[in-house]
Amino acid sequence: MSIATRESYGKALIELGKENENVVVLDGDLSKSTKTAGFASEYPDRFINAGIAEQNLMGMAAGLATVGKVPFASTFAVFASGRAFEIIRNSICYTNLNVNIAATHAGITVGEDGGSHQSIEDIALMRSLPNMTVIVPADDIEAKQAVKEAVNIDGPVYLRLGRLGVPAIFDENYKFIPGKGTVIKEGNDITIVGTGLMVSKCLEAANLLENEGINARVINISTIKPIDEEIIIEAAKETGRIITVEEHSVIGGLGSAVSEVVSTNYPVKVVRIGIEDQFGESGNPYDLLEKYGLSMENIISKVKGLLQSL
Amino acid sequence: MREELQNYSSELRMHIIDMLTEAGSGHPGGSLSAADILTYLYFQEMNVDPTKKDDPDRDRFVLSKGHAAPVLYGALAMKGFIDLEELKNLRKLGSMLQGHPDMKRIPGVDMSTGSLGQGFSASVGMAIGNKLDNKESRVYVLLGDGEIQEGIVWEAAMAASHYKLDNLVAIVDHNGLQIDGPNDEVMTVSPLKEKWESFGWNVIEINGHSFEDIENGFSQARTVKGKPSVLIADTVKGKGVSFMENQIGWHGVAPSEQDRINAFEELQGLTIKEGR
Numbered sequence: 313m314s315i316a317t318r319e320s321y322g323k324a325l326i327e328l329g330k331e332n333e334n335v336v337v338l339d340g341d342l343s344k345s346t347k348t349a350g351f352a353s354e355y356p357d358r359f360i361n362a363g364i365a366e367q368n369l370m371g372m373a374a375g376l377a378t379v380g381k382v383p384f385a386s387t388f389a390v391f392a393s394g395r396a397f398e399i400i401r402n403s404i405c406y407t408n409l410n411v412n413i414a415a416t417h418a419g420i421t422v423g424e425d426g427g428s429h430q431s432i433e434d435i436a437l438m439r440s441l442p443n444m445t446v447i448v449p450a451d452d453i454e455a456k457q458a459v460k461e462a463v464n465i466d467g468p469v470y471l472r473l474g475r476l477g478v479p480a481i482f483d484e485n486y487k488f489i490p491g492k493g494t495v496i497k498e499g500n501d502i503t504i505v506g507t508g509l510m511v512s513k514c515l516e517a518a519n520l521l522e523n524e525g526i527n528a529r530v531i532n533i534s535t536i537k538p539i540d541e542e543i544i545i546e547a548a549k550e551t552g553r554i555i556t557v558e559e560h561s562v563i564g565g566l567g568s569a570v571s572e573v574v575s576t577n578y579p580v581k582v583v584r585i586g587i588e589d590q591f592g593e594s595g596n597p598y599d600l601l602e603k604y605g606l607s608m609e610n611i612i613s614k615v616k617g618l619l620q621s622l
Numbered sequence: 623m624r625e626e627l628q629n630y631s632s633e634l635r636m637h638i639i640d641m642l643t644e645a646g647s648g649h650p651g652g653s654l655s656a657a658d659i660l661t662y663l664y665f666q667e668m669n670v671d672p673t674k675k676d677d678p679d680r681d682r683f684v685l686s687k688g689h690a691a692p693v694l695y696g697a698l699a700m701k702g703f704i705d706l707e708e709l710k711n712l713r714k715l716g717s718m719l720q721g722h723p724d725m726k727r728i729p730g731v732d733m734s735t736g737s738l739g740q741g742f743s744a745s746v747g748m749a750i751g752n753k754l755d756n757k758e759s760r761v762y763v764l765l766g767d768g769e770i771q772e773g774i775v776w777e778a779a780m781a782a783s784h785y786k787l788d789n790l791v792a793i794v795d796h797n798g799l800q801i802d803g804p805n806d807e808v809m810t811v812s813p814l815k816e817k818w819e820s821f822g823w824n825v826i827e828i829n830g831h832s833f834e835d836i837e838n839g840f841s842q843a844r845t846v847k848g849k850p851s852v853l854i855a856d857t858v859k860g861k862g863v864s865f866m867e868n869q870i871g872w873h874g875v876a877p878s879e880q881d882r883i884n885a886f887e888e889l890q891g892l893t894i895k896e897g898r
Contacts (some may be wrong), residue, residue, distance in 0.1 A: 360785070364779075365774075365780070365781070367743065368781055369779075370745065372750065374740075374743075375751065376751045378682075378725075378732060378745075379752055380751070403740045403744055406734055407733070527760075
């Protein structure tokens, strides 16, 4: 069954609301899309609609955190990370306040709304801010746990969530630990590091490659900052080659983060799959993923290319 | 009491001049224009206590016009939140007294500010949070008149009246000047009263250098229920130091040693009786 991580967020929020009366949710007139509407009807007093005003949405979230509230500030990723960037920088990160930013509709799979609404640079922006934790859950189970864990993380958290349904990767036994990556398939020929909705495609690609005798290790990196250096360095040492896959620009996101770790600690070749330095366009999300190289086929071809190049 | 406040504000102005002369950079004009308002807030209006600085029920103050940091630092030092000796470290490497207020470093600072408009937005969040908890405490926020050119100010103003934040009092330090010139030459901000009223605020116009006016303004704000209040405080940029008054050039330039001597002579003259 495929569930969008924004749906997981909405459900987890309601549970959090019951467990913690300091949890408040802010939205910018998008509660039906960001899925905060469920929390709003359950706990109307603790739901604050900022209207279509993302800068003030983030500013109010900061103020609420200073008086002991646990805010979840929700809007689309493009507005959260872009329009409100400097409020996040100065009022939330410089202050190191416990504000959780839940940015839905991230990436190109926003689809038909087009390039203006497709946030493909938000990981880069948020990752560059001191004190910020950046989490991109891969599926429903991980997303729900990440929402709950965000409350326990000291300082601001950026949760990157999607509009499109994603297949299950993890089962109920999975335990999300902030800052920890997970090997979801063993292998020693090459490593494929994925994040968010691309993780399932990495896994599919690895399974097909196995039929051709190529044993790819697949790692899910859901906490992009602080990144799990250990698991990446180990992969570099043991497999010698790394492919990164993300629904984000190839500049500044997972691929950059992994490259930074590898180049400093154990240089091996890293090939980054993501949206090349360009804006997206309107279209069906699945067609867009194909067109912009975020497909299982492209992962397979890049893996083969990298294996041949060495 | 007003005599005492007058002495406090003269002392505060001397700290501002001292601090800025030592630092060699910073913003005297907008610090001096707000000195009487800060004096009233810290020595009369607000429930804040340096021995209980983390009291969740305390009143909050946000200096949204964060470049006027010296007026806040001076008031915090006089109130006992920070050591008076610390003031000479303003803007120096390793000092708690950053060029703009930093809540992580300075006891008594409720919100880091400096990027204009953001402190006001945060103060609205504080007031909403306190209302959720049915707290009696109040939130005070000081804005510059140039600052209200920022779009976020009006997003926040709209939210404050929407959420009926009668526990929030904004003060606009209306000295009429900003870096590039008079407000209305740079970007028209008038009519202030009508703008705030149309956003659903209770507007009180005061002389920001008259303690009687300031007192009446804050008292009236306490009586208004169901909406936030704003005090439009007519002030003079550089107030108290004649050669700085209404001079745009003194927005962001530090006094020289000779300026300090000249300023102190004038400010000591304003003191009604010997200091505290």
